[in-house]
Amino acid sequence: MHRIILHANRDDGFDVRVEAAMAIARVFNAHITCLHSRQNMTVTGDVYAAGMFTAVLPPSIEEDIRKEEQAFRDHCSRMIESEDVSWDWKVRLGLPERAFARESVLGDLVILSPAGEDIGDQSGETFLGRTLVAAGCPVLVAPRAEVRFATEGRVLLLWNGSPEAGRALKGAMPFLRRAAAVRILGIGEARSDRPGPEDAARYLSRADIRAETREVANGDAEDIVQDEAAAFEADLIAMGAYGRSRFSELILGGVTQSMISQTRHAILFAH
Template sequence: MKSILLHIDTDPCMEARLQVAMDIARAYDGHITCLQAVSYEVFAPGDFYGSAMAAALPKIREAAESFRAKVETDLTNEDVSWEWRYLDGMAEHRLLEQSALHDIIIIGPNDIGDPGSHRPSAMAGELALKAPSPVLVVPGDSDRMDVEAPVFIAWNGSPEASVALRAAVPLLKLAKQTIIASVAEPDEKERFVFPAAEAAKYLSRHGIDVEVVDLPRGDAKVSDVLTKAAQMRDCSMMVMGAYGHSRLAEMLLGGVTRQFLKDPKVPILLAN
């Protein structure tokens, strides 16, 4: 995790993901690329001649520069390597473009301009599906990230879960404990491509000791069962594959990824 791509925005979760990015950078002697993407799209019905947009542009630029100055001032007092990239356009597009030469993308749980909505983040979903790097979604109430704390792997035996597991290996090597947890449902287990024991065997080749657990679901949602188990073990993050079903099926029928992204309680590392 030497190269960290951090989404910069004025949302309430900004400070939390900045702190997490710095903790990861310190642990790996890494470098943070602070990406501030500013969209100048102003939707003004009836603004046929662009007068409303022309009036708004200076204010948008001024607000962006003011926020940049504040964050850069804070960063100059920290012991981490960083740089600033200011790009025009939608954040998810610019993050996706820049992700190819980064080891991890760190974002908040909400879409831009939609804080606290408890709706799944479309940006998080798009990046998890399309970016070549794993995406770490950091809730606003996260304090710091203890890289030595236990890490929780939400395992369903899918190829997507396997991709997320491999992407998390550098983080797992620093953790004092790794838990691979499956929600125990016989009908689900029959569809496992890779049993949890195979995942544990893979990690053992990287020198990572693993505890494998089956969690009874009962009447609760799978996301609630996994989140509670991770919190009980004081895990620093949860690792999971993103959208095991098609994205359309997830949107229409729901799904574990969608449930988690509605209101994440712990940082979630997503990959597909």
């Protein structure tokens, strides 16, 4: 792992994201890019409202925004410069998920926070869902503040044999290689046209990673994941994101949609 893209946005989860990024960067000797996304300074509005509420900013408000942005950057600098970690600060204009899509082309991990209730900012489900789909590398959703991210913890890999699950497995390899224990959890009825949990365990064994397998055929998927993660004492859950379309999950419900707002565990998503 060489480059971590950290979501640099002033919200309640930022300090937790920084701590997780620094812990990972120290272990893997990785560089952190603090990616701050904002609209053009000359206009303001809700970027998720199709431009319906845009307006020209007065110079005084523009100056206040610049001061707030500099204060936030200084806060970020104080947190990271106290550690022996390589980092830089980057600003991108426009939709934030497009900024992450661009930067993640040459990134190994994006770090975000769980989705909040406000859909119109950089902490809501709209932002997080779009970023999961757009990112060109795995996305780590950091846990709540009282749960420290463990780089050598126990990893629960959710498995259904889909391409997304395969990408999650491969994206989680740096953590799987260092894990204290790995469990592959198959949920639902196995499909004969897809590799099963034992196949995934065999794949990992070729990288000298020992993984146990478990399958649960019946029950609510979200409840199964939470119960199994608690029983396994998982520090990290790795899973594929949006195995069906994101729109379908929004309308019909799905494991990804339910998991992006949970705060009990760190989750690594791959689409």
